Amino acid sequence: MAGSGDGTVGKALEVLDQVASFGRPVRFSDVLADSAFPKPTLYRLLQTLVSQNMLAFDPDHQTYAPGARLVRLAHAAWAQSSLVQVASPHLVGLSAATHETVHLAQLDHGQVLYLDKRNAAHPVEMFSQAGKIGPAYCTGVGKAMLAYLDPAQAEVIIAQQSFHKFQPGTLTTAAALRRELQAIRIRGYGFDREEHEAGIICIAVPILSPAGRVLGAVSVTSTTARSDLAGLEHLAPQVRDTAAAIAKDAARWSFPDHGTQSRQLAGE
Amino acid sequence: MAGSGDGTVGKALEVLDQVASFGRPVRFSDVLADSAFPKPTLYRLLQTLVSQNMLAFDPDHQTYAPGARLVRLAHAAWAQSSLVQVASPHLVGLSAATHETVHLAQLDHGQVLYLDKRNAAHPVEMFSQAGKIGPAYCTGVGKAMLAYLDPAQAEVIIAQQSFHKFQPGTLTTAAALRRELQAIRIRGYGFDREEHEAGIICIAVPILSPAGRVLGAVSVTSTTARSDLAGLEHLAPQVRDTAAAIAKDAARWSFPDHGTQSRQLAGE
DNA sequence: CCAAGTGGTTTCATTATTTGAAACTTGGTT
DNA sequence: AACCAAGTTTCAAATAATGAAACCACTTGG
Numbered sequence: 001m002a003g004s005g006d007g008t009v010g011k012a013l014e015v016l017d018q019v020a021s022f023g024r025p026v027r028f029s030d031v032l033a034d035s036a037f038p039k040p041t042l043y044r045l046l047q048t049l050v051s052q053n054m055l056a057f058d059p060d061h062q063t064y065a066p067g068a069r070l071v072r073l074a075h076a077a078w079a080q081s082s083l084v085q086v087a088s089p090h091l092v093g094l095s096a097a098t099h100e101t102v103h104l105a106q107l108d109h110g111q112v113l114y115l116d117k118r119n120a121a122h123p124v125e126m127f128s129q130a131g132k133i134g135p136a137y138c139t140g141v142g143k144a145m146l147a148y149l150d151p152a153q154a155e156v157i158i159a160q161q162s163f164h165k166f167q168p169g170t171l172t173t174a175a176a177l178r179r180e181l182q183a184i185r186i187r188g189y190g191f192d193r194e195e196h197e198a199g200i201i202c203i204a205v206p207i208l209s210p211a212g213r214v215l216g217a218v219s220v221t222s223t224t225a226r227s228d229l230a231g232l233e234h235l236a237p238q239v240r241d242t243a244a245a246i247a248k249d250a251a252r253w254s255f256p257d258h259g260t261q262s263r264q265l266a267g268e
Numbered sequence: 269m270a271g272s273g274d275g276t277v278g279k280a281l282e283v284l285d286q287v288a289s290f291g292r293p294v295r296f297s298d299v300l301a302d303s304a305f306p307k308p309t310l311y312r313l314l315q316t317l318v319s320q321n322m323l324a325f326d327p328d329h330q331t332y333a334p335g336a337r338l339v340r341l342a343h344a345a346w347a348q349s350s351l352v353q354v355a356s357p358h359l360v361g362l363s364a365a366t367h368e369t370v371h372l373a374q375l376d377h378g379q380v381l382y383l384d385k386r387n388a389a390h391p392v393e394m395f396s397q398a399g400k401i402g403p404a405y406c407t408g409v410g411k412a413m414l415a416y417l418d419p420a421q422a423e424v425i426i427a428q429q430s431f432h433k434f435q436p437g438t439l440t441t442a443a444a445l446r447r448e449l450q451a452i453r454i455r456g457y458g459f460d461r462e463e464h465e466a467g468i469i470c471i472a473v474p475i476l477s478p479a480g481r482v483l484g485a486v487s488v489t490s491t492t493a494r495s496d497l498a499g500l501e502h503l504a505p506q507v508r509d510t511a512a513a514i515a516k517d518a519a520r521w522s523f524p525d526h527g528t529q530s531r532q533l534a535g536e
Numbered sequence: 537c538c539a540a541g542t543g544g545t546t547t548c549a550t551t552a553t554t555t556g557a558a559a560c561t562t563g564g565t566t
Numbered sequence: 567a568a569c570c571a572a573g574t575t576t577c578a579a580a581t582a583a584t585g586a587a588a589c590c591a592c593t594t595g596g
């Protein structure tokens with residue numbers, strides 16, 4: 001579904017991703033080095049992105065970096081993501097009740113995209129966490145979402161996984177993952193059994209729309225030092241209730257229309 | 269410089285802005301209603317954006333909303349914006365020293381884009397604030413940046429201002445604004461004299477690169493209840509020092525190259 | 537039950553944009 | 567001065583975007 005290569009826009013966004021994925025400002029030649037595009041094409045795409053403020057060009061160092069317009073757009077994305085808005089109080093509640101860290105995530109590009117994180121102990125952070133990405137095949141939220149996805153879509157995403165063996169317990173084959181997903185469907189929730197990081201375990205439940213569409217997932221994370229899988233399993237009802245509550249609120253949220261908020265962006 | 273209308277990419281991003289600027293999920297016809305594009309063109313642009321995950325389409329309600337990829341990209345933008353990274357500790361320091369709210373901002377599309385906010389009293393929030401936009405002609409940070417911009421660029425931005433009279437003291441003409449900018453250049457810092465919001469005043473200083481390019485601005489905000497312009501003026505040296513320290517760190521930051529961070533985005 | 541209407545989608549010949557090999561400019565090195 | 571690497575521009579050919587009109591699916595009302 002999230003296919004690559006729709007026309008010029010697709011190419012431009014590919015370049016944008018590329019620049020963003022270097023963790024630092026890059027020179028033209030850096031991008032060119034691992035770009036599929038020929039020099040002048042890449043050059044023009046970069047120019048366009050800069051002129052559109054999607055990339056910022058630093059003339060002092062001749063480098064490109066992700067631009068300001070992205071931050072502005074993301075603010076809009078965040079502010080009106082009904083999931084984030086609606087989930088927020090429920091996450092706080094779950095975090096307080098369990099005294100553990102709670103995550104809210106979504107699927108994007110076959111990966112887990114974390115939308116929110118609540119930690120009972122350190123009630124700070126935010127942008128630092130929101131927007132982070134992680135693998136789908138070895139995280140609790142990732143597997144919980146995959147399990148409830150339309151089978152065809154799930155297969156597409158499974159095919160995209162790297163199956164890198166982070167830990168002894170990491171699932172490293174599509175077959176093993178499919179078995180795990182089946183188990184999750186029967187149980188109603190998924191675990192992360194130290195598959196991604198040593199000592200980190202979690203229980204995760206998908207958030208499903210009334211029609212059964214996967215909207216996201218919630219998880220409660222703990223450490224092997226503090227708890228164990230059995231301990232997390234006791235939290236299953238609470239996590240499930242939280243997911244259900246979020247789903248219910250999300251379904252309600254869409255319609256009331258909030259009285260046409262006046263739009264205002266700029267003189268341009 | 270940030271011209272509109274470079275080819276198809278520009279059009280697609282225009283549509284993206286448009287969708288983002290409704291504060292809610294929108295139907296096709298909603299977008300069409302205030303779009304310059306004919307029906308099929310708009311339709312295809314929306315399709316492309318959805319397929320690229322820049323917009324999310326909700327099939328249940330047939331609505332479009334800003335998509336997950338934006339959040340991911342913005343995380344990258346944020347994480348590697350040298351300004352934000354470098355400024356962070358200085359903002360904390362300034363906020364602690366002044367017991368007031370401190371802002372970090374940049375110019376985008378002729379508007380002020382807030383990148384960070386530190387409040388001594390409520391050390392929470394973040395995504396909620398980062399990404400917010402405001403007018404350039406009636407905020408302290410906006411005027412401070414305009415004052416030190418290349419005159420030609422400044423004029424372009426001045427021409428884009430709406431000069432809406434938010435408050436009795438709001439500057440409502442380009443001429444008045446130019447006079448104010450001249451005063452700021454002489455003084456070295458700018459004020460917001462309740463021009464945007466009643467009771468809110470601030471002192472702002474631009475952050476300039478060694479070459480004199482405007483990188484952003486810092487401000488300390490207070491209320492008429494707690495302080496006054498004279499009170500803020502006492503803080504001028506501190507704010508100026510903070511801005512200078514940020515500029516210095518920013519200049520240093522660009523080169524060390526951080527040992528090529530491995531890029532990793534997805535299977536795609 | 538059919539006619540008219542609304543909101544969304546598809547077609548297809550026309551038009552405008554994108555493309556990239558090659559040539560060129562710039563600034564630094566030997 | 568000759569050389570080299572990085573960045574920029576040219577221009578005819580190839581490709582993708584365009585939008586008027588037609589179409590489909592579904593509701594509304596006569």
